[in-house]
Amino acid sequence: MVTIKCCDRAWNNIQAIIFDKDGTLEDSHNFLRELGITRARIIDAQIPGIGEPLLMAFGIDNNFLDPTGLMAVGSRQENEIAAAAYIAETGCSWFKSKQIAANAFVEADRYCQKTAVNAPLFPGSLELIKLLSQVGLKLGILSADSTAKVEEFVKIHQLSDYIQLAMGTDRGLTKPDPQLFIQACQKLEVEPSCTVMIGDSQGDIIMAQAAGAAGTIGIAWNGFEATHLKKADVAITKCLAGSEIGCWEQIQVLH
Known part of the structure; x- marks a missing residue:
């Protein structure tokens, strides 16, 4: 011992x-920030106007990642549920909201690949x-x-x-x-x-x-x-x- x-x-x-x-x-500060921004942009492309509120929910403000925010400390599931909740506020059904969020997160993963460099x-x-x-x-x-x-x-x-x-x-x-x-x-x-x-x-x-x-x-x-x-x-x-x-x-x- x-x-x-x-x-x-x-x-x-x-x-x-x-x-x-x-x-x-x-x-992973820069990677998580870019991943959160990409997720928000993909969802905003489908539901215009939701991008900024999503960034705030993720804990991203003026390109700064809050170390205590959802993106920094939450699990993928928690981030996905939070995104779906914001989508649902626009009038989408809960099932459709979860589907949009899940698809956006998968698409963001393809754009943002984590490496030993980033x-x-x-x-x-x-x-x-x-x-x-x-x-x-x-x-x-x-x-x-x-x-x-x-x-x-x-x-x-x-x-x-x-x-x-x-x-x-x-x-x-x-x-x-x-x-x-x-x-x-x-x-x-x-x-x-x-x-x-x-x-x-x-x-x-x-x-x-x-x-x-x-x-x-x-x-x-x-x-x-x-x-x-x-x-x-x-x-x-x-x-x-x-x-x-x-x-x-x-x-x-x-x-």
């Missing part, structure tokens, strides 16, 4: 660390993952994305030697349901009380704490004051780290 220290907090007897993906390990790892992510793996910790990824997309992420960035669990939200449960974290720990064969959660959203933190996680680390790469992470045991951001110290460098492994 290992001791993990971050800023002024330390957790002993840790066996595993579970990461969120988008916004935590993966710099959604790279954040600086230092690979080095931290390697370090944690080398000391014997079990590592998992628990994302609001689909399991297939998480597995694709692991493959694209060649992380299969280090990541033992690639898990999405495919079976109805979404963050912050603590059962997701409990299931992830069961798959890793560790107890939540021996596991640390690292994520960039309030949902990550609430989920892990409700499940009995040993500790929670919030991370905000945008450099802003992370008020949405105030419930985390500790939050690390670029603005707090300073220009010469990376976010991940604030996490230490002690034997």
Whole structure:
């Protein structure tokens, strides 16, 4: 077992660390913004005037993606349902609204392909993952994305030697349901009380704490004051780290 220290907090007897993906390990801000804009444009082409309200619902304003908004932290299913709800407000039947949203999301996927170029790892992510793996910790990824997309992420960035669990939200449960974290720990064969959660959203933190996680680390790469992470045991951001110290460098492994 290992001791993990971050800023002024330390957790002993840790066996595993579970990461969120988008916004935590993966710099997907630009990709998600473009994906949301494309979805809205495709729907707006069929229902003129709905594009701007959809962008607001997705959390996209003046070409800026809100890190706490639906597009950034919600599952595909949640985004699709939200889009269908806005379509339904125009007078479409619920069945037709869901169909329009689903078709638009599939079409947007064809236009917007995620790659290691438009959604790279954040600086230092690979080095931290390697370090944690080398000391014997079990590592998992628990994302609001689909399991297939998480597995694709692991493959694209060649992380299969280090990541033992690639898990999405495919079976109805979404963050912050603590059962997701409990299931992830069961798959890793560790107890939540021996596991640390690292994520960039309030949902990550609430989920892990409700499940009995040993500790929670919030991370905000945008450099802003992370008020949405105030419930985390500790939050690390670029603005707090300073220009010469990376976010991940604030996490230490002690034997």
